[in-house]
């Protein structure tokens with residue numbers, strides 16, 4: 545989607561960095577990618593579709609937007625990359641944990657009630 549916007553995005557040349565969710569490599573537009581002859585200043589969206597992570601050769605779709613350098617850490621776009629295990633928010637994880645505990649507790653109570 546950002547590919548469509550790249551030409552008309554004049555107001556803020558957002559140099560969003562992208563992190564490889566497979567190995568943690570961060571593509572920084574300010575630096576480009578020497579190993580693929582990507583010039584400095586090339587936006588991630590402008591990278592060729594054949595571009596791969598220089599470290600682990602993951603595809604572009606394995607990368608997550610982590611925002612421009614210098615901003616607070618955290619994913620700008622958490623969803624839409626559905627590539628792995630770490631897509632759950634802490635809240636969702638808590639829900640899972642407490643849900644499992646509650647289920648176990650109910651199970652225990654029901655067993656106890658049968659006796």
Ligand SMILES: [Zn+2]
Pocket residue numbers: 564565566567568569597598599600601602
């Ligand atoms: Zn990688």
